Amino acid sequence: MLSARKWLLSIASAALLVSATPAVDDRRSSAAAACARVGTKQELSPAFAGSVQYEHDISHWSNASSLPSLCSVQPDSPQEIQQLFSIIKATRTPWAVKGLGHCNNNNMSSTYGLQIDMSQFSQIALSEDKKSLKVGTGLNWGQVYGYLAPHGLIVVGGRSPTVGAAGLLLSSGYAWLTNEYGFAIDNTLSADIVLPNGTFTTVSENHGADIFRALQGGLNNFGIVTSLTLKTFPIGQVWGGSLQVTGDLTAMIDATVEYSAKPSVPQATLAVEFLAVNGTATGLIIMFYDGPTPPPGLFDAFVNLPNATGSVKTQSFIDFVQAGEVAAAPNNRATWYSAPILNWTREIIEYIGEQAVETSIKVAQQSKSGTLVSGNIEPFGTQAYSFSRGSAWPHDTAHPYNTFNGLVMWTDPQDDKILFDLTIEYHTKIWQKAIELGISRPKGEVFFPPNYSQGITPVEQIYGPNLGWLRTLKKKIDPWNLISLTGGFKI
Numbered sequence: 485m486l487s488a489r490k491w492l493l494s495i496a497s498a499a500l501l502v503s504a505t506p507a508v509d510d511r512r513s514s515a516a517a518a519c520a521r522v523g524t525k526q527e528l529s530p531a532f533a534g535s536v537q538y539e540h541d542i543s544h545w546s547n548a549s550s551l552p553s554l555c556s557v558q559p560d561s562p563q564e565i566q567q568l569f570s571i572i573k574a575t576r577t578p579w580a581v582k583g584l585g586h587c588n589n590n591n592m593s594s595t596y597g598l599q600i601d602m603s604q605f606s607q608i609a610l611s612e613d614k615k616s617l618k619v620g621t622g623l624n625w626g627q628v629y630g631y632l633a634p635h636g637l638i639v640v641g642g643r644s645p646t647v648g649a650a651g652l653l654l655s656s657g658y659a660w661l662t663n664e665y666g667f668a669i670d671n672t673l674s675a676d677i678v679l680p681n682g683t684f685t686t687v688s689e690n691h692g693a694d695i696f697r698a699l700q701g702g703l704n705n706f707g708i709v710t711s712l713t714l715k716t717f718p719i720g721q722v723w724g725g726s727l728q729v730t731g732d733l734t735a736m737i738d739a740t741v742e743y744s745a746k747p748s749v750p751q752a753t754l755a756v757e758f759l760a761v762n763g764t765a766t767g768l769i770i771m772f773y774d775g776p777t778p779p780p781g782l783f784d785a786f787v788n789l790p791n792a793t794g795s796v797k798t799q800s801f802i803d804f805v806q807a808g809e810v811a812a813a814p815n816n817r818a819t820w821y822s823a824p825i826l827n828w829t830r831e832i833i834e835y836i837g838e839q840a841v842e843t844s845i846k847v848a849q850q851s852k853s854g855t856l857v858s859g860n861i862e863p864f865g866t867q868a869y870s871f872s873r874g875s876a877w878p879h880d881t882a883h884p885y886n887t888f889n890g891l892v893m894w895t896d897p898q899d900d901k902i903l904f905d906l907t908i909e910y911h912t913k914i915w916q917k918a919i920e921l922g923i924s925r926p927k928g929e930v931f932f933p934p935n936y937s938q939g940i941t942p943v944e945q946i947y948g949p950n951l952g953w954l955r956t957l958k959k960k961i962d963p964w965n966l967i968s969l970t971g972g973f974k975i
């Protein structure tokens with residue numbers, strides 16, 4: 485908390501900054517007005533550059549996703565969010581809401597204006613009958629799974645413990661349990677949300693069903709979500725772990741082709757990655773089975789790879805997830821892009837490996853600080869798409885497209901442009917190749933998951949046929965168009 489004198493000084497320095505940078509005058513002056521107004525509310529206290537809270541509030545897993553907001557704030561009740569919307573309405577400041585900051589696009593959970601950080605929304609509660617769990621949008625998946633572990637229960641959520649519940653539950657939610665129960669967005673029961681018109685409401689299939697479905701992929705397009713209630717499922721010991729493969733990757737590719745050609749086992753999930761640095765690729769295989777032992781033969785070709793090291797064992801779900809944390813250096817910068825793939829054939833898997841290597845050579849030649857290019861293969865079965873309930877992000881059994889995800893990492897901000905461009909080139913080549921091979925479709929026929937897409941992705945490519953009803957709904961609940969003042973895939 486800043487003292488009244490300190491925040492007045494901060495506003496004064498913000499005002500100086502405004503007059504010093506005419507190009508961003510409008511945005512900055514509306515933000516300065518908003519930060520000043522936030523400071524007049526007793527319960528809300530703005531944080532400014534240089535304070536620990538501000539640095540926390542604007543931080544992201546990838547530093548390339550952060551922007552220097554004029555001030556930040558941590559509301560801790562729906563009423564405070566209502567106040568923030570009325571300040572945004574009065575000042576028309578740019579704003580952003582952040583969960584755990586794992587979005588790999590800037591200006592989506594970051595802004596030059598008013599940064600809203602949701603970390604105070606850390607409540608978590610299991611229902612009396614233990615069939616549902618209410619999670620605050622300031623929690624990460626490690627916290628959620630840790631809370632549920634003593635109850636022998638699980639929810640469909642993130643594969644990495646530090647990812648935010650918020651962004652994943654409002655986008656798609658590829659989970660270790662997706663083959664068994666669907667995407668995370670298919671397993672929400674209700675959401676508490678402050679709409680841009682200031683209404684605080686709980687939406688579900690029975691009340692505000694249009695908003696409830698719009699949130700299943702709609703990210704920040706419909707307001708600020710304070711908590712979500714999720715279906716719980718029983719879980720016992722699981723089997724899984726990761727293997728690193730060095731040298732010749734042919735046997736890893738053979739095993740992936742063989743696994744992908746077999747009928748999918750609902751309890752089993754596989755992720756295979758090419759990790760390329762300056763022209764050399766290694767492999768990473770992550771295997772998961774919801775049960776103490778997988779059926780004989782299912783993962784044997786991976787486990788028996790002669791050039792693999794690592795550990796695969798029976799363990800608790802939380803131990804399995806914690807071991808898979810995707811650590812990032814403090815100066816990490818990253819971006820990614822996905823491509824829809826229907827079948828993981830040998831041709832496309834080999835092509836992804838080749839392109840990861842080729843891109844890593846370009847990264848080494850054209851950037852100062854590029855560190856890694858990864859190419860992710862995630863074979864989900866058609867049944868994973870059978871749980872969809874008409875969500876904003878179209879996914880169904882008629883379009884059971886898996887996601888190739890290509891990630892590039894670096895450290896120097898001067899490399900941002902070139903590495904964003906190379907990531908787009910990498911993705912485009914893989915998508916084109918998949919279309920040529922008959923295992924993907926062109927624009928207009930496939931829809932990209934909002935959480936793995938580049939900021940430049942046209943909104944039609946994400947929401948497709950749903951854009952009409954989403955736009956009508958948005959107009960109804962956002963009469964002052966406050967959502968246009970935050971970034972993202974704006975409908």
Ligand SMILES: Cc1cc2nc3c(=O)[nH]c(=O)nc-3n(C[C@H](O)[C@H](O)[C@H](O)COP(=O)(O)OP(=O)(O)OC[C@H]3O[C@@H](n4cnc5c(N)ncnc54)[C@H](O)[C@@H]3O)c2cc1C
Pocket residue numbers: 545580581582583584585586587588592593602621642643644646647648649650651652654655656657658659703704705707708709710810935936972
């Ligand atoms: C290391 C890593 C691992 C990942 N693993 C997976 C995975 O296994 N499966 C998967 O599907 N995805 C995964 N992702 C992608 C991830 O789901 C998305 O990046 C997700 O948006 C992150 O959520 P967040 O709350 O951390 O992000 P943030 O950057 O905080 O937010 C992302 C988006 O959600 C909006 N938002 C956040 N909070 C709210 C709120 N309360 N109300 C309204 N809008 C809000 C933001 O404005 C922004 O548009 C991973 C990402 C990383 C970096």
